Amino acid sequence: MASYEENSVSFTENSLDQRQLEEIERILHSDLISNGVHCVLLIDLAGNIIAKDDNGASRIDMYSLAALSAANFGAVEAMAKIVGEEEFALLFHKGESESLYFGKVNNELLIITVFGKEISLGLLRMKVADAMEHIRKIWRKF
Amino acid sequence: MAFINIKNKEVQAKIVYYGPGRGGKTSNLEYIYQQFRDRIPSEMVSIKTHGDRTLFFDFMPFMVGKIKGYSVRVQLYTVPGQVKYDATRRLVLKGVDGVVFVADSLSVQRKKNLISLKNLQTNLAAYKKDIFKIPLVLQYNKRDLEDQGIPVLPIDILEKDLNQQLKVPSFPASALKGDNVVATLKKIISLTMVAFQKGLT
Ligand SMILES: Nc1nc2c(ncn2[C@@H]2O[C@H](COP(=O)(O)OP(=O)(O)OP(=O)(O)O)[C@@H](O)[C@H]2O)c(=O)[nH]1
Ligand SMILES: [Mg+2]
Numbered sequence: 397m398a399s400y401e402e403n404s405v406s407f408t409e410n411s412l413d414q415r416q417l418e419e420i421e422r423i424l425h426s427d428l429i430s431n432g433v434h435c436v437l438l439i440d441l442a443g444n445i446i447a448k449d450d451n452g453a454s455r456i457d458m459y460s461l462a463a464l465s466a467a468n469f470g471a472v473e474a475m476a477k478i479v480g481e482e483e484f485a486l487l488f489h490k491g492e493s494e495s496l497y498f499g500k501v502n503n504e505l506l507i508i509t510v511f512g513k514e515i516s517l518g519l520l521r522m523k524v525a526d527a528m529e530h531i532r533k534i535w536r537k538f
Numbered sequence: 539m540a541f542i543n544i545k546n547k548e549v550q551a552k553i554v555y556y557g558p559g560r561g562g563k564t565s566n567l568e569y570i571y572q573q574f575r576d577r578i579p580s581e582m583v584s585i586k587t588h589g590d591r592t593l594f595f596d597f598m599p600f601m602v603g604k605i606k607g608y609s610v611r612v613q614l615y616t617v618p619g620q621v622k623y624d625a626t627r628r629l630v631l632k633g634v635d636g637v638v639f640v641a642d643s644l645s646v647q648r649k650k651n652l653i654s655l656k657n658l659q660t661n662l663a664a665y666k667k668d669i670f671k672i673p674l675v676l677q678y679n680k681r682d683l684e685d686q687g688i689p690v691l692p693i694d695i696l697e698k699d700l701n702q703q704l705k706v707p708s709f710p711a712s713a714l715k716g717d718n719v720v721a722t723l724k725k726i727i728s729l730t731m732v733a734f735q736k737g738l739t
Pocket of ligand 2: 618
């Protein structure tokens with residue numbers, strides 16, 4: 397393995413400080429998990445997970461979900477361009493017991509929520525919108 | 539663009555296997571998956587056609603271990619090599635930190651390697667990345683076919699075709715038998731980690 401210098405805490409562009417991360421995690425928890433969302437991921441468009449939370453009962457392979465979501469989002473955005481749209485507003489997949497909802501936080505970040513029947517789509521969209529607004533503010537500071 | 543989580547002390551980096559169709563990109567990941575079950579915390583995800591050609595990508599995370607107190611996780615991806623899938627290929631390249639170019643040693647595929655490498659340069663440029671700067675390793679795959687009397691390109695020809703200007707580390711390999719698959723992976727991980735380090739300044 398290559399050699400590393402001591403104390404190289406942030407050797408890349410994308411790194412939030414501990415306080416920012418904690419703030420984001422707190423938002424994901426209070427806005428979404430507390431309202432019945434099963435699992436939430438904040439990812440970048442390369443598919444890296446930036447923050448995550450779940451209700452403790454979910455057994456989801458979050459890293460695969462992140463990779464697929466980033467790719468899916470990219471594909472849908474490319475499709476939008478083909479038909480002359482900037483983007484499609486709502487990205488939502490409804491299942492029998494689990495559903496997925498995607499939100500674009502900004503040009504770099506996506507939020508993915510996995511949720512069930514405990515929460516209506518309307519309420520979920522509102523809560524996700526709130527969380528995204530909070531995260532944008534934190535991200536701007538960084 | 540790699541992501542570092544300071545709080546959980548985790549680093550995530552994206553490594554993409556690129557190269558012409560049927561060159562052996564998916565086979566590389568399959569071999570790694572078999573060899574390192576203990577380092578791969580989930581199943582390999584493959585979006586493919588019924589004929590086992592990659593349609594969008596293969597994906598699997600690989601736990602490298604601890605470096606300076608950070609647990610390093612590389613996300614391994616393959617692109618679809620077929621020319622017609624360029625739009626999806628470009629999507630997979632988004633945020634890439636390191637690339638393995640899997641060339642096909644079969645003599646009849648000589649031109650396809652060149653076209654694919656050129657395509658890599660173009661698609662990296664779309665993300666403002668320079669093929670001469672990104673961590674890159676070349677792999678000359680299917681060397682095992684030589685033993686079966688099937689015409690393969692000599693290494694010096696492959697080097698001349700693909701690596702004359704790039705001058706990056708290269709490995710003769712057989713993804714089918716596993717020869718140098720791990721050496722290729724180790725090399726790209728190490729180059730990628732060194733590049734992070736440089737990104738500090
Ligand atoms: N003999 C031999 N065959 C190989 C080797 N690597 C791959 N193959 C075979 O080549 C074929 C294509 O391999 P894949 O790994 O699917 O190729 P790919 O690059 O992922 O192809 P696309 O998904 O279309 O881009 C398969 O039949 C493999 O078994 C090798 O090292 N030696
Ligand atoms: Mg493939």
